[in-house]
Amino acid sequence: MSERASVAVVGSGPGGAVAACVLAEAGRDVILVEEGPGLGQQSCRPFSIEEMTQKYRHGGVTAALGPCPVAYVEGCAVGGGSEVNSALYHRAPAARLEEWARRFAVEGLGEKDLAPHFEALEAELSVLRDSTEVHPAGRKLAAGAASLGLECRQAPRMARPGPGPLHRLAMSDTYIPRALKAGCRLLDQTRVERLQRRGRGWVLKARTLGPLFEIEADQVFLACGAIQTPALLRRSGLAPRAGATLAIHPMAKLVAQFPEEVNGPDLGVAAQQVKPPHGRWSFGCSISSPQNLALNLLDYPEPLSRLARDWRRMASFYVMVPGSGRGEVGLLPGCPDPLVRYALSPEELRGLDDGLQELARLLQAAGAERVFAAPAAGPDARLTTLHLMASCPMGEHGGLCAADSFGRVRGSEGLRLADASLFCGPLGVNPQGTVMALSRRNALAFLKGGPEE
Ligand SMILES: Cc1cc2nc3c(=O)[nH]c(=O)nc-3n(C[C@H](O)[C@H](O)[C@H](O)COP(=O)(O)OP(=O)(O)OC[C@H]3O[C@@H](n4cnc5c(N)ncnc54)[C@H](O)[C@@H]3O)c2cc1C
Structure with a gap:
């Protein structure tokens, strides 16, 4: 078995789901690869032990x-952490963005730069205040x-009010169905073991239940979360600084x-x-x-x-x-x-x-x-x-950053990061809003293209 797509997005949490949706809706041929199962929110009682068994790594x-x-926990399901979290939503504090931009030389990271992305997310999602x-x-x-x-x-909170308890809005309710509607293909229960350069594109060595198979893609967006993204980069012999700076709350x-x-x-x-x-x-x-x-x-x-x-x-x-x-x-x-x-x-x-x-x-x-x-x-x-981040910080400061200001992995053309690993340090508030905003910003920058795209 083998697959081919123009863009492969690996990991379907808030970062990967938003990237897949933006790219698919722009007409790109996208495949979304997720290690965990596609169960949706109805498969078990929220916040139960059953949920931990089904959807936590x-x-x-x-x-x-x-x-x-x-002790840390990671979601491992279609929708990633959004399938198990409390759906609390904050914008990134302006002072934190300024500090990151200054220390890591990140371009286009001011409060004004991110505001349109937060506004778009808030208009698209139901954020109850x-x-x-x-x-x-x-x-x-x-x-x-x-x-x-x-x-x-x-x-x-990203949630839909109803007669009973609030229904939290996870990626399986929002950006993933939109991505699929726009033609994105989803491979769930598929773990990417390694990435390899082939010609001008990439080969993802992946495993469903049996032997490894290949997914070929011209461009790859990695969104496996702040623990698994650097692990995958390191297993693939890419980005030697990946993983050196994990931050948590x-x-x-x-x-x-x-x-x-x-x-x-x-x-x-x-x-x-x-x-x-x-x-x-x-x-x-x-x-x-x-x-x-x-x-x-x-x-x-x-x-x-x-x-x-x-x-x-x-x-x-x-x-x-x-x-x-x-x-x-x-x-x-x-x-x-x-x-x-x-x-x-x-x-x-x-x-x-x-x-x-x-x-x-x-x-x-x-x-x-x-x-x-x-x-x-x-x-x-x-x-x-519950909050893992900053293992592959973005920015132009070569000595500190695994990726550039827009998530491009240094020295690996066509490979981008689109998750919480891109943060430059602890955020100080619930992170998933910022993960989604950065992912949207970077996917749109990719679509806009530059000389190196
Ligand atoms: C219990 C809990 C409660 C939380 N509450 C909140 C909250 O209320 N508000 C908030 O803002 N944040 C909350 N968080 C944190 C939030 O969920 C994360 O910050 C967010 O999910 C990170 O998004 P991400 O896209 O970076 O990665 P993730 O959501 O971790 O998604 C990564 C996905 O990649 C998949 N993956 C990993 N490796 C591979 C591989 N090799 N191949 C294929 N797929 C792979 C994983 O299975 C996973 O589905 C909570 C987290 C938890 C666990």
């Missing part, structure tokens, strides 16, 4: 090694923030128990967020299904044993720090999975510790009768992250 059991290991959705755990966060004099905001969790019910089946995740002006940490609500509560209570045998009785009175919350440690994605010879390492900075460790104490105070002020925080430091720490 390795069922969600993946960790960055270091003095304090950090003032939903009337009232989530009891979100209400607790808001009440606690008010009593500490902090502002609590409801984050915008580390999180620590806390379970709060209230006298009254704050939880229930199908409630989803509240969109309330608290961002104190000092910027050392932010707070929000986490997945609080009984199984997720159990994971967050592993260090507390007594409430864990009473979970079946008490879970409706419990909810999980997070403290997240901006990310100032050092991460890396490498290869282990003979192993299909990359080796991910992350060393938290002293500032991150202090932020997580101080932030957890402040979060406990906030929730107690909101009426929590008990709070159970997971350890936030040392080898027994239970830290997690």
Whole structure:
């Protein structure tokens, strides 16, 4: 078996889905290659253990090694992380874009440059800003923030309101069906193992279930996410700097128990967020299904044993720090999975510790009768992250950047990046809006063409 297309997009998360859609709607012959299955959102209950089994890489059991290991998770399904995430949506902060543009010499990355892309996404997607959705755990966060004099905001969300809980809008609801309608072909359950130059184009060595087969393409957009994109580049012997600069937003969790019910089946995740002006940490609500509560209570045998009785009175919350440690994605010879390492900075460790104490105070002020925080430091720490980025930064600074300002991989004509790996550091807010905006910007720049296209 072999396939051929003018453009191959590898990975169908927010970055890949937007690129495939823009290119297919412009009339290009596009093939979208995705390692995970095409299940759509109806295949299981959102935020359940079943969802983790079906749509997370390795069922969600993946960790960055270091003095304090950090568990991370990646979506592995048609639609990537958007199929499992809370659909919270932010534009990139202007100050962060300015800092990246300055330090990494990125062209066309000002707030004004990205605004048309954010505006187009917001017009095409349904981004709810003032939903009337009232989530009891979100209400607790808001009440606690008010009593500490902090502002609590409801984050915008890509979602469709309905009679029941909000329906989050994933790539399988939005850009992927549009891409397919415009003629894009989708190969799901197909993992690209390596890329090779052939003539003026590329060959993707891919595997569905059986032996390797080839996909030939003139142009390739890699959108495998911030862990898998550098791993694929490195396996292919391309972009030697890929993976050297992984950034994350580390999180620590806390379970709060209230006298009254704050939880229930199908409630989803509240969109309330608290961002104190000092910027050392932010707070929000986490997945609080009984199984997720159990994971967050592993260090507390007594409430864990009473979970079946008490879970409706419990909810999980997070403290997240901006990310100032050092991460890396490498290869282990003979192993299909990359080796991910992350060393938290002293500032991150202090932020997580101080932030957890402040979060406990906030929730107690909101009426929590008990709070159970997971350890936030040392080898027994239970830290997690959902936001992975910046492993192949963009820009014209050759010593720092794996790709140029518009995602072209240095020294590899016809090969582009279109995902969170392109960030130049931690973003500080939920990243998928910025992933989509950059992907749209870069795909349009490609279509416009330049002398080197
Ligand atoms: C549980 C969870 C909650 C989150 N909540 C939010 C939120 O509310 N708001 C927000 O902004 N962000 C959130 N995020 C983060 C957000 O989902 C990611 O930032 C975003 O999905 C990154 O997009 P991407 O296109 O870079 O990569 P991904 O979404 O990771 O997509 C990459 C895709 O490439 C595929 N792939 C990888 N390697 C290969 C290969 N070799 N061959 C073929 N296919 C491959 C993967 O299977 C995957 O589907 C959350 C993430 C998680 C996991």
